[in-house]
Amino acid sequence: MTPDGAPGAEESASVRIADDVVAVIASIAATEVEGVAGMSGGLVSGMAEMLGKKQLSKGVKVQVGEKECALDLFLVVEYGVRIPEVAQRVQENVKRAVESMTGLKVVEINIHVQGISMHSEDRTDEVKVR
Secondary structure (H helix, E strand, C coil): CCCCCCCCCCCCCCCCCCHHHHHHHHHHHHHCCCCEEEECCHHHHHHHHHCCCCCCCCCEEEEECCCEEEEEEEEEEECCCCHHHHHHHHHHHHHHHHHHHHCCEEEEEEEEEEEEECCCCCCCCCEEEC
């Protein structure tokens, strides 16, 4: 700092956004899309939920660089929806949310459909997985 308290030219600050933060944003944005029944977090996530620990970032793998990020989303979709259309809407919504909230450029969003939910009225019902 300079004597008057202002930051000096040699000082620079940086902001690093944790992978989990990006994953939570992506998960919430994905589940907002009509036709998405939920996220598929696998065995570890399922065990955590049974123990009462809800993982907001489940079903999302994130690779965050300094200015860019790539995401893999593992979805359960509702029975009867057109999967390619739902996947495209998820990609658009996630990209918009992550880029606007974090300032990171989303370079890749891969959608992996892991299962079909037979009950669209209640998203907590039984899920059929391949």
